[in-house]
Amino acid sequence: MTDIYRDDAPGERRAAVVENGNIVEIHIQRDASWALGECGVGRIDRKTPSGAYVVADDGSTLLLRSKINQPDGARISFEVTREAIAEPGRHKPPEISLRDSPHDPLIGKDALWDARVASLGQSVMNASIADGFDVAIAGESQLGDVSISFQRTKAGLVFDIDGIGDAFAINMVAATEVARLLRLYQVGAMALIDFVSMESKAQRTQIAEAFDAASLADPRPFERTAINGYGMMQVVRARPRPSVLDQLFGTRIAALSDETQGYWLLRAVAQSTGFGTRTVTAQPDVATLLQSERWAAWRGQAVRLAGADMVVVADEKAAGYGHVHVAQS
Known part of the structure; x- marks a missing residue:
């Protein structure tokens, strides 16, 4: 079901x-x-040999990967063809295409x-669905004696397989679990899987086929290599959106981004119960983000849903992603 x-x-x-x-x-x-398929309006900020950088009306920068005849400063209507993606140490801006009918209604979030x-x-x-983030935050899935750890890099997501006992048995468990994690967290682009090495080519083929079978439930198409003699297999999928891992960690490797902490604290405010003021305690950078003008509308939503006022306190010693305290009134 x-x-x-x-x-x-x-x-x-x-x-x-x-x-x-x-x-x-x-x-x-x-x-x-910007969301995939969202439409907007902006101006050409700087043309490149193969396209242009566009500044949208909200001030964000987007990338057009096709040549354009309009001059710098010209107004254009666009559609997002790939969302912004945060990788360790860097942000990739959203990619856009020009709209054929700029007078059609804009599609929103x-x-x-x-x-x-x-x-x-x-x-x-x-x-x-909060329980679904546990493995992502841990960076590891443990199935009996089999350990599947993973980490984001600029090149893609890297899985390391380890365990106790027979290499073929370990890899068979790992192949199914890696396929599950790729679907669960909607991972695109490149994933590199470092299986426990096996000398038998026939066994390596069986492991790759087990991965294929476990991936049948995932509707997204993919390409993969064979498993080489060192145990390495590469899987590639389209990446029109950031994965859940990209969204959770942003430009960091194994720590929640400031944005994630801010969103989760607002969620906690919105879902809190009681009548007193909600005091949100967060790391200074997260507190600044929560109090910014850009986040004003979401602060307002959280207050309305909670039915109480909200104040933000910056604390360098705040543990985890911070916390929400409900005053006893």
């Missing part, structure tokens, strides 16, 4: 595909970023998110 869990909060929308009670896909859309959730399935219910 397949259900769709929807878990929207100020600034961040989540959905999950749930099969037999287990989360198998997580999808996230964040309102601070609400409509795109509703359509995205509807495409996942019909049985939609409001429910938390």
Whole structure:
């Protein structure tokens, strides 16, 4: 049985595909970023030999990867063809194409998110999917004596397989689990899997075929190499959106980004109960983000949902991603 869990909060929308009670896909859309298919208006800021950088009306910079005849400063209407992607140490701007009919109504985030959730399935219910982030935050999945650890790099996501006992048995477990994680966190671009090395080419082929079989449930097409004699296999998928890992960690490797901490604190405010003022304690950079003008609308949403005022306190010693305290009034 397949259900769709929807878990929207100020600034961040989540959905999950749930099969037999287990989360198998997580999808996230964040309102601070341009969404795939979203339409907007901006001006050409700087032309390049193969396209142009465009500044949207909200001040963000986007990349057009096709030649354009208009001069610098010209107004254009665009559609997002790839969302912004944060990798360790760097941000890739959203990519856009020119709209053929600039006078058509602009497509916004609400409509795109509703359509995205509807495409996942019909049985939609409001429910938390927070448990689905546990393995992502740990950076490791442990199945008995088999350990599958992973880390983001600029080149892609790297998996390291380890365990106790027979290499073939370890790799068979890992192949299925890696396929599950790639679907769960919607990983695109390149994934490099370092299996425990095996001399037998026939066994390496069996492991690769086990990965293929476990990937059948994932509707996204992919290409892969064979497993070489050193145990390495490369998997490549399209990457129109950032993965859940990209969204959680941003330009960091194994620590939640300031944006993620801010979104999660606003979610905690919105879902809190009681009548007293909500005091949000966060690291200084996160506190600054929460109090910024850009985040004012989401702060307002959180306050309305909580039915109480909210204050933000910066604390360098704040543990985790901070916390929300409800005053006893």
